[in-house]
Amino acid sequence: MIIVHHLENSRSQRILWMLEELGLPYVMKRYERNPQTMLAPPELKKVHPLGKSPVIEDEGQIIAETGAIVEYLVDKADGKLGAPANRAGALRYRFWLHYAEGSMMPPLLLKLVLARIPIMGKLAVKRIQPMIDVHLDYVESELSQRPWFSGNEMTAADIMMSFPLEAARSRGGLNESRPATIAWLGKVHARPAYQAGLRKGGPYAYA
Numbered sequence: 211m212i213i214v215h216h217l218e219n220s221r222s223q224r225i226l227w228m229l230e231e232l233g234l235p236y237v238m239k240r241y242e243r244n245p246q247t248m249l250a251p252p253e254l255k256k257v258h259p260l261g262k263s264p265v266i267e268d269e270g271q272i273i274a275e276t277g278a279i280v281e282y283l284v285d286k287a288d289g290k291l292g293a294p295a296n297r298a299g300a301l302r303y304r305f306w307l308h309y310a311e312g313s314m315m316p317p318l319l320l321k322l323v324l325a326r327i328p329i330m331g332k333l334a335v336k337r338i339q340p341m342i343d344v345h346l347d348y349v350e351s352e353l354s355q356r357p358w359f360s361g362n363e364m365t366a367a368d369i370m371m372s373f374p375l376e377a378a379r380s381r382g383g384l385n386e387s388r389p390a391t392i393a394w395l396g397k398v399h400a401r402p403a404y405q406a407g408l409r410k411g412g413p414y415a416y417a
Contacts, residue, residue, distance in 0.1 A: 212236040213267040215257050215403050217250050218243055219397035219415045221276045221373050222264030228280060236266075240412055276373075277311060280366045287324045291366045305361040306367035314349075314374040317341045325378040325381075342382045346391065349375070356405050357397075364401075374399055376416035 212229065216222045216238050229236050241251050241263065248389045255261035258274045263321075265274045268286075273279050284292040294298040317338055324334045352359065375395055378384035386392055398404055399417055408414055 211268075214238045215241065215254060215263055215265040215267075216411055217241045217254070217263035218412060220250075220263050222409065222412050223414055223416075224369050224373055225264045225266065225279055225283075226274060226399075227372070227404045228283055228291070228366065230403035230410075231369075231401075231407040232283060232290055234283065234287060235284070238410055277307060277370065280370060281305070281362040284366050291364070291369070293365065294363065296361075303365055303367045306359040309363045310370040310374050314345050314371075315377070315393050318374060320378045322377075322381060327340050330378070339383060342378065346378060346382070346384055346388055350388040350391050353394050355372075358394075366397065368394075380416050 212234060213309055214225055214229070214236050216226060218240065227239065234385075241254055243250060250261055250263060252261065254263060254265070257267075258265045258272060260274060262274065264279055265272060266279055267273075268282075273282055284290065293303040321335055321338045321342065324338065325332070327334075329393065356362065358364045359371055372395075375384065375391060379392075379395060384391060404417075408417055
């Protein structure tokens with residue numbers, strides 16, 4: 211049985227959604243952030259030295275990092291939600307799978323951190339937003355061409371992209387001026403498996 215160590219309002223919500231999509235049995239242990247620092251509690255360090263979420267346990271293995279967990283689950287489910295069969299779709303799948311955390315999340319996280327710094331932080335945020343807009347424009351152009359990131363079917367790449375786009379909707383300037391991206395988020399949030407993951411994961415600020 212897979213054990214998911216789930217931190218509130220975090221990347222780990224994607225793992226709950228993915229497990230529901232795959233129909234894999236799991237149990238969840240939920241952790242709450244420190245209300246002052248918003249950091250993960252020290253209990254997570256007992257699971258993995260980095261003390262971050264998501265982390266899963268399965269068959270005696272402890273697996274961290276969202277992308278690594280997603281790829282592990284695709285393999286465990288015999289390729290379900292994995293790369294499309296055609297080469298172009300497979301290349302898009304691999305790109306978006308890594309782009310989510312490698313390119314899109316860093317400026318969003320930087321904006322969140324800087325926004326908490328009085329005066330100078332607010333000035334710095336004004337320089338960060340144009341960087342985020344480049345990513346949002348790129349995502350919009352891609353989703354204007356196809357219904358899902360890899361092609362005509364939803365894949366794990368869409369699951370990976372959900373958190374940065376939810377964060378962008380909350381604090382990164384994503385709004386109705388990018389209708390294809392907003393429509394994609396609407397499709398994601400309407401999926402029964404996504405809703406099931408929300409019910410199990412508890413309150414989630416970005417849905």
